[in-house]
Amino acid sequence: MTHAIPVHDYIRSDPFEVATCWQHGLTEPTALPATSRTPREALEAAILPALVEGPCYVTFSGGRDSSAVLAVATDLARRKGLPDPVPVTRVYPDLPESDETEWQELVVSHLRIENWLRLEFTEDETDLIGPAARLSIRQHGILWPPALHSHGLVYRHLSGGAMLTGEGGDAVLDARRITPLTLLRRRRRATRRLWSDAAKALAPAPVRRRQIARDLEVSDPQLWLRPDVARRHERLAAADEAKQPLRYDNATWWINSRRFWATMTTNQSLIASTYGVRTADPLLDAGFLAALAHAGGIWGFNGRTSTMKALFSDLLPPALLARRTKASFNNAYSGRYTREFATAWDGTGVDTELVDPEALRAMWLSDTPTMSTAMLLHQAWLASQSES
Protein backbone atom coordinates (compact mmCIF):
# COMPACT_ATOMS: atom_id res chain seq x y z
CA MET A 1 0.00 0.00 0.00
CA THR A 2 1.43 3.43 -0.89
CA HIS A 3 0.17 6.88 0.00
CA ALA A 4 0.82 10.33 -1.37
CA ILE A 5 1.73 12.63 1.51
CA PRO A 6 0.22 16.13 1.39
CA VAL A 7 2.33 18.71 3.20
CA HIS A 8 0.02 21.73 3.19
CA ASP A 9 -2.46 20.51 5.78
CA TYR A 10 -2.84 18.11 8.67
CA ILE A 11 -2.64 14.48 7.65
CA ARG A 12 -5.85 12.95 8.92
CA SER A 13 -6.45 9.40 10.11
CA ASP A 14 -9.31 7.20 8.94
CA PRO A 15 -11.53 5.37 11.48
CA PHE A 16 -9.37 2.23 11.39
CA GLU A 17 -6.24 4.31 12.05
CA VAL A 18 -7.97 6.11 14.92
CA ALA A 19 -8.99 2.77 16.46
CA THR A 20 -5.52 1.26 16.15
CA CYS A 21 -3.70 4.57 16.79
CA TRP A 22 -1.33 3.70 13.98
CA GLN A 23 -0.39 4.78 10.49
CA HIS A 24 0.02 1.73 8.30
CA GLY A 25 1.70 1.73 4.94
CA LEU A 26 4.76 3.02 3.17
CA THR A 27 5.22 5.92 0.83
CA GLU A 28 6.51 5.33 -2.70
CA PRO A 29 10.04 3.94 -2.28
CA THR A 30 12.92 5.95 -3.70
CA ALA A 31 16.52 5.02 -4.44
CA LEU A 32 19.17 5.73 -1.81
CA PRO A 33 20.74 9.00 -2.95
CA ALA A 34 24.50 9.44 -3.22
CA THR A 35 26.12 11.73 -0.66
CA SER A 36 29.64 12.84 0.12
CA ARG A 37 28.72 13.89 3.68
CA THR A 38 29.55 11.99 6.83
CA PRO A 39 26.60 11.34 9.14
CA ARG A 40 27.82 14.10 11.46
CA GLU A 41 28.10 16.60 8.62
CA ALA A 42 24.61 15.68 7.42
CA LEU A 43 23.17 15.98 10.93
CA GLU A 44 24.81 19.38 11.34
CA ALA A 45 23.35 20.50 8.01
CA ALA A 46 19.90 19.51 9.29
CA ILE A 47 20.44 21.40 12.56
CA LEU A 48 22.17 24.57 11.33
CA PRO A 49 19.09 26.47 10.02
CA ALA A 50 17.49 26.30 13.48
CA LEU A 51 20.64 27.73 15.09
CA VAL A 52 21.03 30.48 12.52
CA GLU A 53 17.41 31.62 12.62
CA GLY A 54 17.23 31.23 16.41
CA PRO A 55 16.32 31.11 19.15
CA CYS A 56 16.98 27.38 19.00
CA TYR A 57 15.47 24.99 21.55
CA VAL A 58 15.96 21.23 21.88
CA THR A 59 13.42 18.92 23.50
CA PHE A 60 15.58 17.19 26.07
CA SER A 61 14.57 14.21 28.18
CA GLY A 62 18.03 12.89 29.06
CA GLY A 63 17.56 9.93 26.72
CA ARG A 64 20.10 9.04 24.07
CA ASP A 65 18.28 10.58 21.11
CA SER A 66 17.56 14.03 22.49
CA SER A 67 21.01 14.11 24.14
CA ALA A 68 22.64 13.41 20.78
CA VAL A 69 20.74 16.21 19.06
CA LEU A 70 21.51 18.60 21.91
CA ALA A 71 25.22 17.69 21.87
CA VAL A 72 25.62 18.13 18.11
CA ALA A 73 23.64 21.39 18.12
CA THR A 74 25.68 22.79 21.03
CA ASP A 75 29.00 21.84 19.46
CA LEU A 76 27.96 23.29 16.10
CA ALA A 77 26.68 26.54 17.63
CA ARG A 78 29.95 27.11 19.44
CA ARG A 79 32.06 26.40 16.35
CA LYS A 80 29.93 28.80 14.30
CA GLY A 81 29.84 31.51 16.98
CA LEU A 82 26.07 31.20 17.38
CA PRO A 83 24.08 31.22 20.64
CA ASP A 84 23.88 27.85 22.39
CA PRO A 85 20.64 25.93 21.87
CA VAL A 86 18.43 25.81 24.95
CA PRO A 87 17.40 22.36 26.20
CA VAL A 88 13.72 22.21 27.16
CA THR A 89 12.71 19.52 29.64
CA ARG A 90 9.33 18.43 30.91
CA VAL A 91 9.50 17.54 34.59
CA TYR A 92 6.83 15.56 36.46
CA PRO A 93 7.59 15.77 40.19
CA ASP A 94 4.66 13.43 40.97
CA LEU A 95 5.76 10.69 38.55
CA PRO A 96 9.00 9.09 39.79
CA GLU A 97 9.09 6.65 36.83
CA SER A 98 9.57 9.65 34.55
CA ASP A 99 12.46 11.11 36.56
CA GLU A 100 15.53 11.49 34.37
CA THR A 101 17.25 14.16 36.45
CA GLU A 102 20.54 12.28 36.89
CA TRP A 103 20.93 11.61 33.19
CA GLN A 104 19.88 15.12 32.28
CA GLU A 105 22.38 16.69 34.68
CA LEU A 106 25.13 14.39 33.43
CA VAL A 107 24.60 15.62 29.86
CA VAL A 108 24.04 19.28 30.71
CA SER A 109 27.20 19.45 32.83
CA HIS A 110 29.21 17.49 30.25
CA LEU A 111 28.18 19.95 27.55
CA ARG A 112 28.68 22.93 29.91
CA ILE A 113 25.23 24.26 29.14
CA GLU A 114 24.15 27.24 31.23
CA ASN A 115 20.66 28.00 29.99
CA TRP A 116 18.23 25.12 30.61
CA LEU A 117 14.45 25.49 30.53
CA ARG A 118 12.82 22.99 32.92
CA LEU A 119 9.04 23.05 32.87
CA GLU A 120 7.18 21.36 35.72
CA PHE A 121 3.86 19.71 34.99
CA THR A 122 1.36 17.50 36.75
CA GLU A 123 -0.27 14.58 34.94
CA ASP A 124 -3.52 16.55 35.08
CA GLU A 125 -1.98 19.40 33.08
CA THR A 126 -0.71 17.09 30.34
CA ASP A 127 -3.70 14.74 30.54
CA LEU A 128 -4.80 13.61 27.08
CA ILE A 129 -8.07 15.47 27.62
CA GLY A 130 -6.85 18.04 30.13
CA PRO A 131 -7.62 21.73 29.57
CA ALA A 132 -4.69 22.35 27.21
CA ALA A 133 -5.38 19.22 25.15
CA ARG A 134 -9.10 20.04 24.92
CA LEU A 135 -8.32 23.42 23.47
CA SER A 136 -5.96 21.87 20.95
CA ILE A 137 -8.35 19.06 19.97
CA ARG A 138 -11.12 21.58 19.37
CA GLN A 139 -8.82 23.77 17.31
CA HIS A 140 -6.98 21.12 15.25
CA GLY A 141 -9.14 18.00 15.39
CA ILE A 142 -8.07 14.43 16.04
CA LEU A 143 -4.42 13.94 15.09
CA TRP A 144 -1.72 11.31 15.07
CA PRO A 145 0.37 11.16 17.16
CA PRO A 146 -2.14 12.12 19.87
CA ALA A 147 0.50 13.50 22.25
CA LEU A 148 0.84 16.48 19.89
CA HIS A 149 -2.15 18.02 21.65
CA SER A 150 -0.07 18.55 24.80
CA HIS A 151 2.86 20.17 22.98
CA GLY A 152 1.30 23.62 23.20
CA LEU A 153 2.00 23.54 26.93
CA VAL A 154 5.68 23.69 26.04
CA TYR A 155 5.51 25.89 22.93
CA ARG A 156 3.78 28.69 24.79
CA HIS A 157 6.84 29.06 27.03
CA LEU A 158 9.11 29.72 24.04
CA SER A 159 9.80 32.98 22.24
CA GLY A 160 9.00 31.60 18.81
CA GLY A 161 12.13 30.20 17.18
CA ALA A 162 12.92 26.60 16.34
CA MET A 163 12.46 23.42 18.32
CA LEU A 164 14.73 20.49 17.50
CA THR A 165 13.54 17.06 18.62
CA GLY A 166 15.13 13.63 18.96
CA GLU A 167 12.15 12.02 17.21
CA GLY A 168 13.02 8.93 15.22
CA GLY A 169 16.14 8.13 17.20
CA ASP A 170 14.97 4.68 18.27
CA ALA A 171 14.26 3.69 14.69
CA VAL A 172 17.25 5.35 13.05
CA LEU A 173 20.02 4.59 15.55
CA ASP A 174 18.89 1.13 16.60
CA ALA A 175 19.71 -2.30 15.17
CA ARG A 176 18.44 -3.36 11.75
CA ARG A 177 17.22 -6.66 10.40
CA ILE A 178 20.78 -7.53 9.36
CA THR A 179 22.37 -6.73 12.73
CA PRO A 180 22.22 -10.30 14.16
CA LEU A 181 24.09 -11.51 11.06
CA THR A 182 26.56 -8.66 11.42
CA LEU A 183 27.26 -9.75 14.98
CA LEU A 184 27.78 -13.38 13.96
CA ARG A 185 30.03 -12.27 11.13
CA ARG A 186 32.10 -10.23 13.57
CA ARG A 187 32.40 -13.25 15.86
CA ARG A 188 30.23 -11.86 18.63
CA ARG A 189 29.46 -14.55 21.24
CA ALA A 190 26.48 -16.33 19.75
CA THR A 191 23.60 -16.69 22.18
CA ARG A 192 20.48 -18.72 21.43
CA ARG A 193 18.62 -15.43 20.98
CA LEU A 194 21.17 -14.15 18.49
CA TRP A 195 20.88 -17.33 16.43
CA SER A 196 17.14 -17.11 16.48
CA ASP A 197 17.21 -13.46 15.35
CA ALA A 198 19.73 -14.28 12.62
CA ALA A 199 17.52 -17.07 11.31
CA LYS A 200 14.48 -14.75 11.33
CA ALA A 201 16.47 -12.16 9.39
CA LEU A 202 17.13 -14.64 6.60
CA ALA A 203 13.62 -16.08 6.49
CA PRO A 204 11.50 -15.41 3.38
CA ALA A 205 9.13 -12.43 3.57
CA PRO A 206 5.91 -14.46 4.12
CA VAL A 207 7.53 -16.28 7.05
CA ARG A 208 8.75 -12.99 8.54
CA ARG A 209 5.32 -11.41 8.11
CA ARG A 210 3.66 -14.23 10.01
CA GLN A 211 6.30 -14.15 12.73
CA ILE A 212 6.04 -10.37 13.22
CA ALA A 213 2.24 -10.54 13.34
CA ARG A 214 2.41 -13.29 15.98
CA ASP A 215 4.94 -11.29 18.01
CA LEU A 216 2.68 -8.23 17.85
CA GLU A 217 -0.33 -10.22 18.99
CA VAL A 218 1.60 -11.42 22.04
CA SER A 219 3.58 -8.29 22.91
CA ASP A 220 0.96 -5.64 22.16
CA PRO A 221 -2.51 -7.17 22.40
CA GLN A 222 -4.94 -4.37 21.63
CA LEU A 223 -7.80 -5.83 23.62
CA TRP A 224 -10.15 -2.92 22.97
CA LEU A 225 -10.20 -3.76 19.24
CA ARG A 226 -12.67 -6.26 17.80
CA PRO A 227 -10.71 -9.46 17.09
CA ASP A 228 -10.92 -9.14 13.29
CA VAL A 229 -9.77 -5.51 13.52
CA ALA A 230 -6.86 -6.46 15.77
CA ARG A 231 -5.79 -9.21 13.35
CA ARG A 232 -6.02 -6.79 10.41
CA HIS A 233 -3.88 -4.25 12.28
CA GLU A 234 -1.29 -6.93 13.08
CA ARG A 235 -1.25 -8.12 9.47
CA LEU A 236 -0.78 -4.63 8.07
CA ALA A 237 1.85 -3.64 10.63
CA ALA A 238 3.70 -6.90 10.01
CA ALA A 239 3.50 -6.44 6.25
CA ASP A 240 5.14 -3.03 6.61
CA GLU A 241 7.85 -4.27 8.96
CA ALA A 242 8.59 -7.32 6.81
CA LYS A 243 9.42 -5.03 3.89
CA GLN A 244 12.56 -3.84 5.67
CA PRO A 245 15.46 -4.62 3.30
CA LEU A 246 18.21 -6.89 4.57
CA ARG A 247 21.20 -4.65 3.84
CA TYR A 248 21.86 -1.96 6.47
CA ASP A 249 22.18 0.86 3.96
CA ASN A 250 18.92 0.05 2.19
CA ALA A 251 17.13 -0.60 5.49
CA THR A 252 18.28 2.77 6.81
CA TRP A 253 17.01 4.64 3.78
CA TRP A 254 13.79 2.58 3.91
CA ILE A 255 12.95 4.20 7.28
CA ASN A 256 12.27 7.32 5.24
CA SER A 257 9.40 5.57 3.49
CA ARG A 258 7.41 4.71 6.60
CA ARG A 259 4.24 6.70 6.40
CA PHE A 260 3.97 7.49 10.11
CA TRP A 261 7.08 9.67 10.06
CA ALA A 262 5.64 11.95 7.41
CA THR A 263 2.39 12.14 9.38
CA MET A 264 4.22 12.92 12.61
CA THR A 265 6.53 15.59 11.18
CA THR A 266 3.73 17.28 9.20
CA ASN A 267 1.20 17.39 12.04
CA GLN A 268 3.85 18.38 14.58
CA SER A 269 5.08 21.29 12.48
CA LEU A 270 1.56 22.56 11.82
CA ILE A 271 0.63 22.52 15.53
CA ALA A 272 3.92 24.23 16.43
CA SER A 273 3.42 26.89 13.77
CA THR A 274 0.29 28.10 15.57
CA TYR A 275 2.64 29.11 18.42
CA GLY A 276 5.14 30.70 16.05
CA VAL A 277 7.51 27.76 16.56
CA ARG A 278 9.25 25.81 13.78
CA THR A 279 10.01 22.17 14.49
CA ALA A 280 12.72 20.00 12.98
CA ASP A 281 13.56 16.35 13.54
CA PRO A 282 17.23 16.08 12.52
CA LEU A 283 17.49 12.33 13.16
CA LEU A 284 14.78 11.80 10.53
CA ASP A 285 16.33 14.22 8.04
CA ALA A 286 16.69 12.58 4.64
CA GLY A 287 20.26 13.84 4.25
CA PHE A 288 21.24 12.31 7.59
CA LEU A 289 19.54 9.01 6.78
CA ALA A 290 21.38 8.84 3.45
CA ALA A 291 24.74 9.64 5.03
CA LEU A 292 24.19 7.10 7.83
CA ALA A 293 23.16 4.49 5.26
CA HIS A 294 26.37 4.96 3.29
CA ALA A 295 28.50 5.04 6.45
CA GLY A 296 27.04 1.73 7.60
CA GLY A 297 27.29 0.06 4.21
CA ILE A 298 26.01 -3.48 3.82
CA TRP A 299 26.52 -4.75 7.36
CA GLY A 300 26.10 -1.60 9.45
CA PHE A 301 26.98 -1.17 13.10
CA ASN A 302 26.83 -3.72 15.92
CA GLY A 303 23.67 -2.23 17.42
CA ARG A 304 22.42 0.84 19.19
CA THR A 305 25.35 1.51 21.51
CA SER A 306 27.86 0.88 18.76
CA THR A 307 26.02 3.34 16.50
CA MET A 308 25.92 5.97 19.26
CA LYS A 309 29.64 5.54 19.88
CA ALA A 310 30.48 5.77 16.19
CA LEU A 311 28.51 8.98 15.79
CA PHE A 312 28.73 10.84 19.10
CA SER A 313 31.57 9.50 21.28
CA ASP A 314 33.47 12.79 21.02
CA LEU A 315 30.49 14.75 22.37
CA LEU A 316 28.68 12.69 25.00
CA PRO A 317 29.75 10.87 28.18
CA PRO A 318 30.36 7.11 27.72
CA ALA A 319 27.69 6.19 30.29
CA LEU A 320 25.05 8.01 28.25
CA LEU A 321 26.19 6.45 24.98
CA ALA A 322 25.81 2.98 26.48
CA ARG A 323 22.62 3.75 28.39
CA ARG A 324 19.98 1.01 28.10
CA THR A 325 17.23 2.33 30.37
CA LYS A 326 14.37 4.53 29.30
CA ALA A 327 11.97 6.54 31.41
CA SER A 328 8.25 6.00 31.08
CA PHE A 329 5.97 8.95 30.44
CA ASN A 330 2.72 7.06 29.81
CA ASN A 331 1.21 8.13 33.13
CA ALA A 332 2.00 11.74 32.29
CA TYR A 333 -0.91 11.68 29.87
CA SER A 334 -3.44 10.01 32.12
CA GLY A 335 -4.72 12.17 34.94
CA ARG A 336 -8.04 12.90 36.57
CA TYR A 337 -9.66 14.26 33.39
CA THR A 338 -9.22 10.95 31.60
CA ARG A 339 -10.44 8.98 34.61
CA GLU A 340 -13.48 11.21 35.14
CA PHE A 341 -14.44 11.04 31.48
CA ALA A 342 -13.89 7.27 31.25
CA THR A 343 -15.97 6.63 34.36
CA ALA A 344 -18.92 8.69 33.14
CA TRP A 345 -18.61 7.75 29.45
CA ASP A 346 -21.75 6.24 27.90
CA GLY A 347 -19.84 4.34 25.20
CA THR A 348 -20.84 6.60 22.33
CA GLY A 349 -18.63 8.46 19.89
CA VAL A 350 -16.46 5.53 18.82
CA ASP A 351 -17.11 3.04 16.02
CA THR A 352 -18.36 -0.05 17.83
CA GLU A 353 -17.75 -2.19 14.75
CA LEU A 354 -14.06 -1.56 15.34
CA VAL A 355 -13.92 -1.15 19.10
CA ASP A 356 -15.34 -2.77 22.24
CA PRO A 357 -16.34 0.22 24.43
CA GLU A 358 -16.13 -1.63 27.74
CA ALA A 359 -12.64 -2.96 27.02
CA LEU A 360 -11.70 0.55 25.98
CA ARG A 361 -13.02 2.06 29.20
CA ALA A 362 -11.07 -0.54 31.18
CA MET A 363 -7.90 0.47 29.36
CA TRP A 364 -8.47 4.19 30.02
CA LEU A 365 -8.94 3.44 33.72
CA SER A 366 -6.01 1.01 33.89
CA ASP A 367 -2.98 1.62 36.11
CA THR A 368 -0.83 1.06 33.03
CA PRO A 369 -2.44 3.26 30.37
CA THR A 370 -1.32 3.03 26.78
CA MET A 371 -1.04 5.81 24.24
CA SER A 372 -2.55 3.38 21.73
CA THR A 373 -6.07 4.28 22.97
CA ALA A 374 -5.45 8.03 22.96
CA MET A 375 -7.01 8.82 19.56
CA LEU A 376 -10.15 6.95 20.61
CA LEU A 377 -10.23 9.00 23.81
CA HIS A 378 -10.00 12.19 21.74
CA GLN A 379 -12.69 10.91 19.39
CA ALA A 380 -15.06 9.97 22.21
CA TRP A 381 -14.45 13.22 24.09
CA LEU A 382 -14.97 15.35 20.97
CA ALA A 383 -18.21 13.51 20.20
CA SER A 384 -19.42 14.13 23.75
CA GLN A 385 -18.82 17.85 23.28
CA SER A 386 -20.84 18.11 20.09
CA GLU A 387 -23.74 16.35 21.80
CA SER A 388 -23.75 18.61 24.86
Next chain:
Amino acid sequence: MKLRRDGVTWREIDGEMVILDLKTSKYLTTNRAGTTLVRLLAEDRSTGDLTDALVTEFGISTDQAAGDVATFVDSLEQRGLLQDAAL
Protein backbone atom coordinates in the same frame (compact mmCIF):
# COMPACT_ATOMS: atom_id res chain seq x y z
CA MET B 1 24.13 -34.10 -3.90
CA LYS B 2 22.39 -31.01 -2.56
CA LEU B 3 22.50 -28.71 0.42
CA ARG B 4 20.78 -29.95 3.55
CA ARG B 5 17.42 -28.19 4.03
CA ASP B 6 16.74 -29.20 7.59
CA GLY B 7 17.99 -26.49 9.96
CA VAL B 8 20.02 -24.74 7.28
CA THR B 9 19.16 -21.36 5.85
CA TRP B 10 21.12 -19.26 3.40
CA ARG B 11 20.88 -15.95 1.64
CA GLU B 12 23.00 -14.10 -0.88
CA ILE B 13 24.09 -10.67 0.35
CA ASP B 14 26.00 -8.54 -2.12
CA GLY B 15 27.51 -11.50 -3.97
CA GLU B 16 28.45 -13.34 -0.80
CA MET B 17 26.48 -16.35 0.41
CA VAL B 18 25.70 -16.35 4.13
CA ILE B 19 24.83 -19.84 5.44
CA LEU B 20 23.43 -20.48 8.91
CA ASP B 21 23.43 -24.02 10.26
CA LEU B 22 20.99 -23.70 13.12
CA LYS B 23 21.67 -27.23 14.37
CA THR B 24 25.38 -26.72 14.91
CA SER B 25 25.24 -22.92 15.39
CA LYS B 26 27.69 -22.33 12.57
CA TYR B 27 27.84 -19.14 10.50
CA LEU B 28 29.55 -19.60 7.15
CA THR B 29 30.25 -17.30 4.27
CA THR B 30 31.54 -18.05 0.80
CA ASN B 31 33.49 -16.21 -1.86
CA ARG B 32 31.93 -15.55 -5.28
CA ALA B 33 32.74 -19.01 -6.62
CA GLY B 34 31.27 -20.58 -3.50
CA THR B 35 28.16 -18.44 -3.96
CA THR B 36 27.72 -19.83 -7.46
CA LEU B 37 28.05 -23.39 -6.15
CA VAL B 38 25.68 -22.90 -3.20
CA ARG B 39 23.05 -21.43 -5.54
CA LEU B 40 23.28 -24.58 -7.66
CA LEU B 41 23.26 -26.91 -4.66
CA ALA B 42 19.79 -25.78 -3.69
CA GLU B 43 18.86 -28.51 -6.20
CA ASP B 44 20.42 -31.93 -6.78
CA ARG B 45 23.71 -31.53 -8.69
CA SER B 46 26.64 -33.66 -9.75
CA THR B 47 30.28 -32.60 -9.44
CA GLY B 48 30.25 -32.33 -13.25
CA ASP B 49 27.40 -29.78 -13.10
CA LEU B 50 29.30 -27.72 -10.56
CA THR B 51 32.55 -27.87 -12.51
CA ASP B 52 30.84 -26.77 -15.73
CA ALA B 53 29.25 -23.83 -13.88
CA LEU B 54 32.62 -22.56 -12.62
CA VAL B 55 34.20 -22.92 -16.07
CA THR B 56 31.33 -20.98 -17.65
CA GLU B 57 31.11 -18.24 -15.02
CA PHE B 58 34.78 -17.60 -14.28
CA GLY B 59 36.49 -18.69 -17.50
CA ILE B 60 38.90 -21.03 -15.71
CA SER B 61 40.19 -24.37 -16.94
CA THR B 62 38.22 -27.56 -16.34
CA ASP B 63 41.04 -28.98 -14.21
CA GLN B 64 41.15 -25.92 -11.95
CA ALA B 65 37.35 -25.83 -11.67
CA ALA B 66 37.22 -29.54 -10.79
CA GLY B 67 39.83 -29.00 -8.08
CA ASP B 68 37.92 -26.03 -6.63
CA VAL B 69 34.66 -27.98 -6.65
CA ALA B 70 36.27 -30.96 -4.91
CA THR B 71 37.68 -28.72 -2.18
CA PHE B 72 34.39 -26.89 -1.71
CA VAL B 73 32.25 -30.02 -1.64
CA ASP B 74 34.65 -31.62 0.84
CA SER B 75 34.36 -28.56 3.08
CA LEU B 76 30.54 -28.70 2.96
CA GLU B 77 30.58 -32.44 3.70
CA GLN B 78 32.87 -31.97 6.68
CA ARG B 79 30.40 -29.46 8.09
CA GLY B 80 27.49 -31.80 7.53
CA LEU B 81 25.79 -29.43 5.12
CA LEU B 82 25.18 -31.86 2.27
CA GLN B 83 22.56 -34.53 1.90
CA ASP B 84 22.07 -37.21 -0.72
CA ALA B 85 19.43 -36.05 -3.13
CA ALA B 86 17.60 -39.30 -2.73
CA LEU B 87 16.95 -38.63 0.96
